[in-house]
Amino acid sequence: MKSKRDKGIDRREFIEISGKAGIGIGLSAVPLLTNSCTDVSKTKTVHGACYHDCPDRCSWNVTTVDNEVTAFQASANNPYTAGKLCDKMVNFPKDVTFHPDRILTPLKRVGEKGQGSFEKISWEQAIREVAFKLQSIIDLKGGEAILPYSFGGNQGMVQGDAMPNRFFAHIGASQLERTICGSAAVAGVLATNGQTTGVLPEDIVHSRYIVLWGTNPMLSNQHLWPFIQKAKNNGAKIVVVDPFKSLTAAEADWHIQPNPGTDTALALGLMHVILAEGLQDQDYIDRYTLGIDQLKEHVQKFDPESVARITGLKFETILEFARAYAQSSPSLIRVLIGMEHQANGASAFRAVAMLPALTGAWRHFGGGLMHMTYELFGECLNWDSISLPEVLADPSTRSINMIELGKALNDDALNPGIDALFVFNSNPAVTTPNQRLVLKGLKRKDLLTVVSEHFLTDTARYADYIFPATTVLENWDILDSWGSTYININEPAIAPLGASKPNSELFRLLAREMGFTESYLYQSDIEIVKKTLQSDHEYLKGITFESLRASGGQRLNLPEKWMPHAQGNFKTQSGKCHFYDAGIQPSLPTYIPITYSQKEREKYPLQLLTIKTPRYFLNSSHANVDHILKKEGKPYLEIHPAEAAARNITEGEEVKVFNQRGSVYLTARLSQKVTRGVVCMPQGYWLSQYKGGASANALTSDLLTDMGRGGAIQETKVEIVKV
Ligand SMILES: Nc1nc2c(c(=O)[nH]1)N[C@H]1C(S)=C(S)[C@@H](COP(=O)(O)OP(=O)(O)OC[C@H]3O[C@@H](n4cnc5c(=O)[nH]c(N)nc54)[C@H](O)[C@@H]3O)O[C@H]1N2
Ligand SMILES: Nc1nc2c(c(=O)[nH]1)N[C@H]1C(S)=C(S)[C@@H](COP(=O)(O)OP(=O)(O)OC[C@H]3O[C@@H](n4cnc5c(=O)[nH]c(N)nc54)[C@H](O)[C@@H]3O)O[C@H]1N2
Ligand code: SF4
Ligand SMILES: [Mo]
Numbered sequence: 001m002k003s004k005r006d007k008g009i010d011r012r013e014f015i016e017i018s019g020k021a022g023i024g025i026g027l028s029a030v031p032l033l034t035n036s037c038t039d040v041s042k043t044k045t046v047h048g049a050c051y052h053d054c055p056d057r058c059s060w061n062v063t064t065v066d067n068e069v070t071a072f073q074a075s076a077n078n079p080y081t082a083g084k085l086c087d088k089m090v091n092f093p094k095d096v097t098f099h100p101d102r103i104l105t106p107l108k109r110v111g112e113k114g115q116g117s118f119e120k121i122s123w124e125q126a127i128r129e130v131a132f133k134l135q136s137i138i139d140l141k142g143g144e145a146i147l148p149y150s151f152g153g154n155q156g157m158v159q160g161d162a163m164p165n166r167f168f169a170h171i172g173a174s175q176l177e178r179t180i181c182g183s184a185a186v187a188g189v190l191a192t193n194g195q196t197t198g199v200l201p202e203d204i205v206h207s208r209y210i211v212l213w214g215t216n217p218m219l220s221n222q223h224l225w226p227f228i229q230k231a232k233n234n235g236a237k238i239v240v241v242d243p244f245k246s247l248t249a250a251e252a253d254w255h256i257q258p259n260p261g262t263d264t265a266l267a268l269g270l271m272h273v274i275l276a277e278g279l280q281d282q283d284y285i286d287r288y289t290l291g292i293d294q295l296k297e298h299v300q301k302f303d304p305e306s307v308a309r310i311t312g313l314k315f316e317t318i319l320e321f322a323r324a325y326a327q328s329s330p331s332l333i334r335v336l337i338g339m340e341h342q343a344n345g346a347s348a349f350r351a352v353a354m355l356p357a358l359t360g361a362w363r364h365f366g367g368g369l370m371h372m373t374y375e376l377f378g379e380c381l382n383w384d385s386i387s388l389p390e391v392l393a394d395p396s397t398r399s400i401n402m403i404e405l406g407k408a409l410n411d412d413a414l415n416p417g418i419d420a421l422f423v424f425n426s427n428p429a430v431t432t433p434n435q436r437l438v439l440k441g442l443k444r445k446d447l448l449t450v451v452s453e454h455f456l457t458d459t460a461r462y463a464d465y466i467f468p469a470t471t472v473l474e475n476w477d478i479l480d481s482w483g484s485t486y487i488n489i490n491e492p493a494i495a496p497l498g499a500s501k502p503n504s505e506l507f508r509l510l511a512r513e514m515g516f517t518e519s520y521l522y523q524s525d526i527e528i529v530k531k532t533l534q535s536d537h538e539y540l541k542g543i544t545f546e547s548l549r550a551s552g553g554q555r556l557n558l559p560e561k562w563m564p565h566a567q568g569n570f571k572t573q574s575g576k577c578h579f580y581d582a583g584i585q586p587s588l589p590t591y592i593p594i595t596y597s598q599k600e601r602e603k604y605p606l607q608l609l610t611i612k613t614p615r616y617f618l619n620s621s622h623a624n625v626d627h628i629l630k631k632e633g634k635p636y637l638e639i640h641p642a643e644a645a646a647r648n649i650t651e652g653e654e655v656k657v658f659n660q661r662g663s664v665y666l667t668a669r670l671s672q673k674v675t676r677g678v679v680c681m682p683q684g685y686w687l688s689q690y691k692g693g694a695s696a697n698a699l700t701s702d703l704l705t706d707m708g709r710g711g712a713i714q715e716t717k718v719e720i721v722k723v
Contacts, residue, residue: 058075058085061074092473101455113461135514151178155479165392195375214335237254244680272304281363325355406436407434476525477489477529504528606679609714616632629689656720659699
């Protein structure tokens with residue numbers, strides 16, 4: 001989830017500022033990332049935070065002796081993530097920073113694209129050649145022929161946002177619509193509540209009925225789990241709604257297993273029952289909501305029988321779920337991201353977000369909806385210093401949706417076509433849907449591909465130039481969060497290894513080589529960190545650069561009892577919770593399935609989930625580490641025994657999963673974790689780790705979601721044969 005989406009910095013915003021021109025820019029004027037850590041000679045401990053695209057945003061301490069890491073631990077100063085880092089990160093210094101395969105020098109391609117043959121070159125040569133090539137493209141076709149492609153690989157505001165955004169805005173590059181994670185979920189919840197910040201994570205301990213709807217915290221939000229367990233110890237019932245028996249579902253008191261992508265219907269069905277049985281909080285509805293009459297009429301169609309047909313659930317399950325939810329208090333629904341990757345994804349979030357207003361759950365501490373926290377940081381940090389809106393504003397520059405990367409790279413009608421792709425903080429060859437089209441684009445001989453990376457990822461293999469990026473242990477940053485309430489600074493623990501440089505420095509060097517003189521292209525990392533904190537917002541009271549350096553993560557200074565909608569106060573235009581909104585199409589959330597012809601259904605009868613099941617990967621990150629791969633085992637397909645038997649497939653056999661977009665080879669695991677008609681494979685393995693060189697996204701589609709222009713990645717139909 002890119003938390004800064006709504007702060008305007010993902011939009012290209014550039015106007016030339018002539019007044020600031022004319023600064024002499026030589027190497028000496030470029031603030032290189034030098035700091036006290038280059039002459040470390042004794043033990044020291046610095047504070048930092050996890051850079052991953054993870055809602056937890058753990059705070060940590062790193063102890064070093066002579067540029068060697070001697071201890072790497074969760075910080076006790078952040079009680080939310082104190083205790084331990086997750087399984088993915090405990091060995092981070094060895095697994096990533098000091099990994100022998102790490103790229104530590106610039107590389108230039110010598111073999112065919114994708115082959116992975118490179119020669120080492122100097123930074124000077126790499127910067128000179130890439131700057132020259134970018135400038136030639138700009139001169140010939142304009143900046144829009146260059147597409148930056150990045151996502152949550154590093155969520156730091158300096159390394160992920162500030163410097164790269166400024167550079168690409170300055171050259172007038174195409175904007176990237178960063179929609180692969182969170183866009184649909186946020187669009188849905190905003191339509192209903194106008195904000196996504198509901199119940200705060202720690203307050204879940206006060207809940208007595210917790211619905212984990214399409215989220216798997218035991219794996220993907222691990223520091224929330226102890227709080228859920230505490231609630232359980234206090235008597236809370238834990239319900240999981242998930243088409244897959246996830247780790248969390250297996251631990252729940254009740255696992256409700258609907259057909260994938262049918263949650264909108266399920267939520268509307270619950271509302272049907274609640275209204276039919278008079279279980280709603282009429283006073284809350286009268287005071288703080290809009291459109292109850294339209295909703296009442298709308299949910300007529302979603303009677304339990306119809307919803308049972310759509311969701312594959314029992315009629316009784318829908319009744320019992322509706323009653324238990326409405327009659328428990330405080331009742332909390334936890335949503336996150338996973339469920340959004342469906343054709344109806346945004347509508348599902350929109351509908352689910354209505355339930356707490358219908359039952360008045362918001363009135364009770366620990367009751368309501370728990371979703372994101374990024375808006376809290378959006379309100380209090382000095383975003384203008386990151387996004388520089390006054391100097392970087394040109395909303396007319398074209399945008400390309402990251403989900404449609406494959407289409408964009410292969411679109412002859414696109415004017416200008418994409419001549420250069422600049423990838424950092426992302427591994428699109430593995431993580432972007434419609435992989436075959438992405439790879440076809442990456443193979444284009446006339447495409448300049450520049451990648452900044454730690455490793456020779458499947459994407460980097462296609463690069464013309466690779467720049468070696470520092471890891472989080474080697475650079476400054478400041479990190480907000482989309483799932484917790486702590487702000488962190490990240491102080492470098494060691495000097496950059498080899499010739500690696502932070503993303504920020506890469507863009508400063510390119511700017512200098514291209515002859516740009518605007519001072520905002522050369523701001524130092526520490527300066528950006530300090531400026532970001534310059535705000536007198538009450539949430540930042542007591543939080544300064546110095547205090548963060550001393551303590552690591554600090555909790556935002558939020559009101560003690562955070563109950564955002566106890567008395568309405570929705571951030572919609574009307575200030576009410578919108579059951580109905582004439583300004584949105586459709587005006588009520590509606591279950592609209594994708595229809596397939598009889599022939600298509602026969603050809604590809606199974607729905608494929610490609611989800612985050614590996615414990616030790618973070619998307620595709622860490623999937624190249626030997627001991628991690630050993631723990632995760634070979635990529636596998638979970639298939640219901642009845643579906644397997646129908647295809648004469650037995651446990652452990654090799655199978656080919658295929659559809660019109662591609663095929664992937666996997667080992668069959670006969671499993672009751674999926675229902676009939678649904679199969680599941682893990683996302684994250686690199687395609688170079690599969691026979692046939694294709695991974696999960698070779699099968700997925702670049703279809704967009706109903707709202708938010710996210711990716712309906714899980715709207716994927718396949719067939720399976722044994723090999
Ligand atoms: N170990 C680990 N942790 C991670 C990540 C990782 O790769 N590995 N990735 C991080 C990132 S980028 C993110 S966005 C978060 C995501 O964290 P979560 O939002 O918790 O998402 P997922 O694990 O993607 O999906 C959660 C569950 O949604 C289910 N699901 C899929 N389709 C549907 C549906 O139609 N309806 C319902 N009800 N459920 C559905 C899946 O089966 C899955 O079990 O996790 C973060 N944490
Ligand atoms: N089929 C399927 N596809 C999915 C998903 C799914 O559930 N199923 N989930 C989607 C979701 S929710 C997300 S968030 C995306 C994630 O997709 P990506 O954002 O592509 O995430 P990663 O695979 O972790 O790749 C991040 C890369 O950034 C690099 N990196 C880390 N730090 C730095 C740095 O400081 N500088 C540079 N230059 N590079 C750095 C890492 O080495 C890594 O290779 O995938 C999406 N794709
Ligand atoms: S990946 Fe998440 S849980 Fe693991 S250390 Fe990072 S923030 Fe914490
Ligand atoms: Mo994500």
